[in-house]
Amino acid sequence: MLPPRGEGAAGDRAIQQALETAWPADLPVGDERRLLAAGRALLRADATGVGRGRWPEVFPGSGQGLAPAFSTARFRIQAAVARRDGRPGRAVVHLVWAGTDRGGTYSDGRITDLYFTRTASTKGASSWVPQPRT
Template identity: 85%
Template sequence: MLPPRGEGAAGDRAIQQALETAWPADLRAGDERWLLTAGRALLRADATGVGRGQWPEVFPGSGRGLAPAFSAARFRVQAAIARRDGRPDRAVVHLVWAGTDRGGAHSDGRITDLYFTRTSQEGVPVWVPQPRT
């Protein structure tokens, strides 16, 4: 059972458990950890502007003064899972998050899916974020 909207951080554990129950793990533990870390950082960069330089392939020209949509201080990932996306070389990071926008409106339970493809760079397999469309 999911917590009511507006529950705050107290409801995050229930959301995480609901995601894990609904979508059983299917990635190697190391891949899942990497994807979760990357997915959280990528979402934070997208929503708050913090760390966009780490993702030049996703945020080309991000130094041009694009104002972030959400306050970095009032942003949190409530829950996240990483799972295969149909093929072994594709994954999706499913994130549920909360944030306060520039106008001061706060909302939780926002959902974002970020997609990654596994490729090889210099013989080393790496997960590469796919541009959002």
């Protein structure tokens, strides 16, 4: 059962458990951990503007003064899971988050899906690359 909207951080654990129950893990633990870290950082960069330079392929021209939509102080990721995207070498990070926009409107339970593709380096290591949002 999901907590009521506006519950605040107290409801985050229930949201996380609901996500994990509805969408069972299907990635190796290391991949899931890396994807979750990247997904959280990418969403934070998108919403708050902080760290956009880390992903120039996702945020082209990010140094051109685009005002962030959300304040870093009033932004929180409530829950997140990383799962396969149904195609080889593809994954999705599903995030539920809360924030106060520039107009002062607070909302929780916002949902964002970020997609990643696995790439291999010449040394045999692989990494997950975020795909531009369309």
